Amino acid sequence: MKIKPPRLPRLSAPPLPSFSGKLHDARTATSIGRWLGLAIAVCFVTGVISHYLQHPPDYLVNVLPSRPSWGYRVTQGLHVASGIAAIPLLFAKLWAVYPRLFVWPALTSVRHALERLSVAVLVAAGVFELFTGLLNTVQWYPWPFSFVPVHFAVAWLLFGALILHIAVKYPEIRAHWTSRSPGTLELPVAEGPDRRSLLRGIAAAVGAVTLTTVGQSFTPLGRFDLLAPRHPDHGTQGLPVNRLASTAGVTALTVADWRLTVVGKRSYELTLDELGALPQTTVTLPIACVEGWSKSAEWTGVRVRDLLERAGARPGTAVRVVSMERRGAYRVMEMGADYADDPLSLLALRLGGQVLSLDHGFPARIIAPNRPGVLQTKWVSRMEVI
Numbered sequence: 001m002k003i004k005p006p007r008l009p010r011l012s013a014p015p016l017p018s019f020s021g022k023l024h025d026a027r028t029a030t031s032i033g034r035w036l037g038l039a040i041a042v043c044f045v046t047g048v049i050s051h052y053l054q055h056p057p058d059y060l061v062n063v064l065p066s067r068p069s070w071g072y073r074v075t076q077g078l079h080v081a082s083g084i085a086a087i088p089l090l091f092a093k094l095w096a097v098y099p100r101l102f103v104w105p106a107l108t109s110v111r112h113a114l115e116r117l118s119v120a121v122l123v124a125a126g127v128f129e130l131f132t133g134l135l136n137t138v139q140w141y142p143w144p145f146s147f148v149p150v151h152f153a154v155a156w157l158l159f160g161a162l163i164l165h166i167a168v169k170y171p172e173i174r175a176h177w178t179s180r181s182p183g184t185l186e187l188p189v190a191e192g193p194d195r196r197s198l199l200r201g202i203a204a205a206v207g208a209v210t211l212t213t214v215g216q217s218f219t220p221l222g223r224f225d226l227l228a229p230r231h232p233d234h235g236t237q238g239l240p241v242n243r244l245a246s247t248a249g250v251t252a253l254t255v256a257d258w259r260l261t262v263v264g265k266r267s268y269e270l271t272l273d274e275l276g277a278l279p280q281t282t283v284t285l286p287i288a289c290v291e292g293w294s295k296s297a298e299w300t301g302v303r304v305r306d307l308l309e310r311a312g313a314r315p316g317t318a319v320r321v322v323s324m325e326r327r328g329a330y331r332v333m334e335m336g337a338d339y340a341d342d343p344l345s346l347l348a349l350r351l352g353g354q355v356l357s358l359d360h361g362f363p364a365r366i367i368a369p370n371r372p373g374v375l376q377t378k379w380v381s382r383m384e385v386i
């Protein structure tokens with residue numbers, strides 16, 4: 001026996017607006033949707049990578065790879081660029097489909113009700129992710145919750161809702177994927193702007209927001225970086241600064257009698273002169289901030305693994321690094337074995353051949369490959385073998 005799905009009671013239609021034209025039909029929605037879906041997929045995957053590099057769970061700490069050295073720069077650049085590109089795409093998509101808010105009957109069956117609910121979750125999660133992500137790039141947090149865990153959790157919700165949406169809409173997506181397939185218009189065609197003009201307009205908007213921001217990390221386009229909060233060339237010693245020494249409460253006075261303490265089997269202390277007398281290594285590595293800007297620079301200092309070895313640590317041990325900064329989320333940082341052991345990982349004393357400025361972490365800062373900027377700890381005073 002076939003079980004009939006329950007039906008909802010029918011009401012007479014209220015006076016709702018009606019729509020016509022190709023700009024709100026399923027093919028337009030599909031055309032915009034595939035680009036939006038692609039942007040969100042790239043944003044999601046690179047975001048998950050970013051999250052695990054920044055907050056590795058215990059089982060990942062010592063297996064996260066420190067190579068390729070430019071890895072995080074590329075994935076985080078893509079994360080922020082795809083998120084920014086998704087904003088005009090989301091507006092366009094919502095505009096294309098908003099007439100469906102007015103379909104009548106509003107709910108025809110339980111299945112229809114669930115489908116509408118899933119779209120509501122998709123839209124809410126999408127707006128939330130792009131909005132919080134964009135505000136994070138300018139470090140503005142006008143909400144009571146902590147950004148990282150909530151942005152990360154809602155990302156999974158968004159991705160799940162997107163998969164469900166694609167599955168539910170699969171027949172329509174397939175029917176409208178190519179422009180040659182016969183369009184089954186749900187709305188009467190009327191005079192007005194054609195679909196191609198709309199899509200060109202959207203492409204122009206995406207191109208414009210991308211071109212004026214992507215230079216914050218893709219340096220060949222640096223001169224077009226007009227809208228991004230950071231410019232890769234603006235900052236002392238040719239490098240942007242996120243947290244100033246003054247904000248962190250680090251002054252010339254604080255660093256006056258600085259010593260590096262390394263805690264391990266054979267703990268020791270070094271003055272800046274003693275540290276400078278150890279073998280120095282020069283590497284070219286980027287600072288790649290989670291907020292989207294990145295810039296490569298030449299760093300000189302002592303290898304982290306040499307410092308750990310001197311404390312009696314076996315090769316491939318993890319390390320905890322503590323900053324002089326009094327408080328702040330990035331005062332203490334842990335570095336897994338692969339990073340600590342990498343010959344490119346330094347306790348840097350110089351930037352571009354000059355002594356680090358106070359804002360760049362004088363007397364000593366961490367610089368390591370394939371690593372979020374927040375973990376490139378400045379004003380280091382203590383390292384503990386874990």
Ligand SMILES: Nc1nc2c(c(=O)[nH]1)N[C@H]1C(S)=C(S)[C@@H](COP(=O)(O)O)O[C@H]1N2
Binds near residue numbers: 248288360378
């Ligand atoms: N002690 C400490 N180190 C820190 C931070 C911080 O807040 N405290 N901010 C980090 C962030 S978010 C970035 S992107 C880089 C920026 O490095 P720069 O100022 O040398 O360019 O430093 C990192 N090091």
Ligand SMILES: [Mo]
Binds near residue numbers: 288374
């Ligand atoms: Mo950062």
